[in-house]
Structures are given as C-alpha cells and as structure tokens.
Amino acid sequence: MLRWTITFIIIAIIAGILGFGGIAGAAASFAKIAFFIFLVLFVISLLTGRKKV
Template sequence: MLRWTITFVIIAIIAGILGFGGIAGASAGIAKILFFIFIVLFVLSLVKGLLSK
C-alpha cells in the first residue's frame, strides 16, 4: 500500500509541474488517504504482534 502512496505522490508532482492542477490535487488527495490507511494498518499490525507474544 505504501507503493501506491508513493506512486500517487509522484503522479501529483509530475502533474503539478506540467500544470495539470486538477489531476495533481486529486492524486495528492488519494496519496494522503492511502498513507493514512497504511499508517492505521501498520499500527494495528504492531499492536497485534505485541499482544500475540
């Protein structure tokens, strides 16, 4: 999931440089959502790993 976040950030940067504001904004929004989902899943994984020991 982190790869998808990085992919959308790169798309947002390239679209922003080329002047496509709408696409850049949408890609940045998607990247932000995916990043927060990744963080939540990562924390849940850590908690599950700590509780299973």
C-alpha cells in the same frame, strides 16, 4: 500500501509540473488517504503482533 502512496505522490508532482492542477490535486489527496490507511494498518499490525505470550 506505502508503494501506492509514493506512486500517487510522484503522479501529483509530475502533473503539477506539467500544469494539470485537477489531476495533481486528486492524486495528492488520494496519496494522503492511502498514507493514513497505511499508518492505521501498520499500528494495528504492531499491536496484534505483540500479543504472543
């Protein structure tokens, strides 16, 4: 999931440099959503991994 975020950030930067504002905005917003999903899944995996008794 973090790789997708980095990929879309790079696409957004390249599209922004080349002047494609719509594509850059869409890629940046998708990267933000993917990053927050990654954070939620990471926290959930940390919490469930600590339940070994």
